[in-house]
Amino acid sequence: MGCKLFRRQSSRVPLGVALSFAQELQKYLESLPEVLNVSLAGSARRWKETVGDIDLVVSTREPNKVAEQFVKHPRLSHILEQASDRILACSHLGIKVELIQVPPEEFNLTVFRDTGSKAHWLHLEQVLAEHGIIPELVQGSSVEEFEKGVYAALGLAYIPPELREDQGEIEAAVQGQLPQLIELGDIKGDLHVHTNWSDGIHTLSQMADAARARGYEYIAITDHSKSLRITHGLSEKRVLEQRKLIDQYNREHPDFRVLAGIEVDILSNSALDYPDDFLKDMDIVIASVHTGFKQDQERLTERILTALKNEHVDILAHPTGRLLGRRAPYPLDLEEVLEVAAATQTAVEINASPDRLDLDAANSRCLMERGGLLAINTDAHDCRHLTDMEFGVMTARRGWVEKNSVINSWPLKKLQRWLNKGK
Ligand SMILES: [Zn+2]
Ligand SMILES: [Zn+2]
Known part of the structure; x- marks a missing residue:
């Protein structure tokens, strides 16, 4: 089966799927004795939400031997083009894999250039030329060290791959105003998880233990509400029963906090699926749309705005309902939603499931610019x-997000103050 048939279904795959396949290919290449180094490049290295091509760069003195082994990989269905330094293949996922082979002295620069984006690289090349800097002459013991060296030669701070879209990052670096981007280590808890009380598979204490094992300070247990029968949504009575278990867990683990959400x-x-009187006693409330996707934009927007204006709603979850590669966002006046979220100081979720990544990067940036929270x-x-x-x-x-804007990067005390304050 050729690429054409696959490509008619979808020419891009969600990042999560592409990354795990890329890692599998990378491991395979690393196991070949002729391979000195391998790096992911392209949009997957920039963590773009969907990936059209997987780009891999190999450092080797024996490209023919590497090529011979590479084309035999069982997940490559079809070789589209093959030259001495480049192979383009079709994969079982229907997306293309491009393998670039270079001698070790060209490796760092090739990875840098092929990471892109093309627009970022062209802009950077222009700035390098204006300053008379030849990147080939920059030294670096690794790709990242080399890239740092190139930016440093221009007097710039390091621009990480995920910012390289030519959306103002070079200008910001020139002005010394790159954002202090949030890091994984800044996250102090997860405020949206399910247990086997609704449609999750693990128990409440298993989820809390797993969060503690990640070094978190807190977790919010947020099972589904009663109308969502397919997920075994909880009646008010069941929510109160669950609360007892949460209180017990908190008594037994004073160094950690489970929030009743x-x-x-x-x-x-x-x-909303519960009355205000009931919601006011929850530690944290996240609101979301799971039904009625076929309503028109006006109705759907109105539903979400009503929830944002409810004083008990703390977070709007997966705001557009999209499932990458499977379901388009429902029709929504997102501009208005972000405006009202910022005005009411309701946090908007970036749902981290690689199937969703909802809110997306560009809209997260819009929300930040309006003074909103995530x-x-x-x-x-x-x-x-x-x-x-x-x-x-x-x-x-x-989306250029800094940690101050992300409520689950806050220490527990600060988060609780914010939750208790009301809107
Ligand atoms: Zn959920
Ligand atoms: Zn949900």
């Missing part, structure tokens, strides 16, 4: 998915 459905008629949450239904946090943090970084 709920993911409350925004119903088709704009009402929460980066995994929405894990399985404790293994707490590791998805990295995808959310990288999406935030692509």
Whole structure:
């Protein structure tokens, strides 16, 4: 089966799928004796939410031997082009894999250039030429050290791959005003996870233990609300029963905090799935849309605005409902939603599941510029998915997000003050 057939279905795949395949190929290449070094380049190295091509750069003195082994990889279905230094292949995922082979002395520069984006690289080349700097002459013991050296030769701070889109990052670096991007290590808790009380697979204490094992200070348990029957949404009575378990866990683990939360459905008629009187006693409330996607833009926007204006709603989860490669965002006046979220100081979620990455990077940046707040949450239904946090943090970084704007980078005390303050 050729690439054409696959490509008609979708020419890009979600980053999560592309990255795990790229890592598999990278390991395979690293196992070949003729390979001196391998690096991912292209949009996957920049953590773009979907990937069209996987670009891998290999350092070797024996490209023919590497090529011979590479084309035999069982997940490559079809070789499209082959030259002495370059192979373009079609993969089982339907996306193309490009292998570039260079001698060791060209490796760092090739990875830098092929990481792109093209627009960033062209802009950078122009600035390098204006300053008479020849990147080939810059030394570096690794790709990152080399890249740092090139930017430093221009008097610039390091611009990480996820910012290289030529969206003002070179200008910001020239002015010494690159953002202090949030890092994975800044995250102090996850504010959206499910347990086996609704549609998660692990128990409440398993999820909390897994969060503690990641070094978090807190986690919010946010199972589904009662109308979402398919997920075994919780009745008010069940929520109160769960609360007892949370209190018990907190008594037994004074160094950690489980917040009693709920993911409350925004119903088709704009009402929330529990009355205000009930919501006011929750530690944290996240609101989201799971039904009625077929409503028109005006109705859907109105539902979300009503939730944002509710004084008990702390976070708007997966705001556009998209599933990458499977479901488009529902029709929404996102401009208005971000405006009202900022005005009401309701945090908007970057859902870190690689299937969602919702809010996306560009809109996260828009929200920041309006003075809004974000929460980066995994929405894990399985404790293994707490590791998805990295995808959310990288999406935030692509959106120039600094840690002060991310409520789950705050220490517990500060978060609780914010939660208790009301809107
Ligand atoms: Zn949800
Ligand atoms: Zn959820």
